[in-house]
Amino acid sequence: MKTQFFTLAFTGALIVATGPAAAQQMDPNMPGMAGTQVTKPTEAQGVGIVKAIDPAKGTITLQHQAITAIGWPAMTMSFKVASPNLLKVAKVGDKVKFTLRPAGMASTVTSIIVER
Template identity: 60%
Template sequence: MKMHPTPFIVFAALLPVSVFAAPQNMSAMPGMSHDVAPVEAQGIGVVKAIDSAKGTVTLQHEAIASIHWPAMTMPFKVASPDMLKTIKVGDNVRFTLHPAGMNSMVTSIEPVRL
């Protein structure tokens, strides 16, 4: 079987080019923010539902600027089921949460007068 030298010639010709290829520095891309999300965020809202069995509270909250969330209504897990004993449906509340998208967790909550 006769070996064709063409693949070896192409490989030998391209090898030096790959050595001089510089890695791309993507750390300064325009429009891309590399800021780290805050570990905790504070919000104000109204308790819409409490599910003690699931350990969740549904809050209709105002916009939370520190994590770029618009005002919305959504359920949150709570860090401790005992937190649910201090609030009731319809309460205005101030809360602290650990933001993690749909897995965000309320770490403190208290009724407030607005």
């Protein structure tokens, strides 16, 4: 597509097309979608560093920055993942963007994008 034609003519108006909407694609394997119609956000975006990956438990430990959408401070914690495949996306030490389904300490990570 040639939609970025003449972008330079619009000084300072460059629009980043990879905002939150881009990260809200559903994982077709995402379980538990029924009964999640609540008013608080059903997804939140975070950024962090991978500290550990545990395929046996199906968890990833992230040192994440504050996630203001759900009122979380920065911390290091482990998350369940929506699919075991998510544990293959990143390795310890990677900086990642991730999407989570908030549920306190039982929150589930539903997508991971490695930032290189």
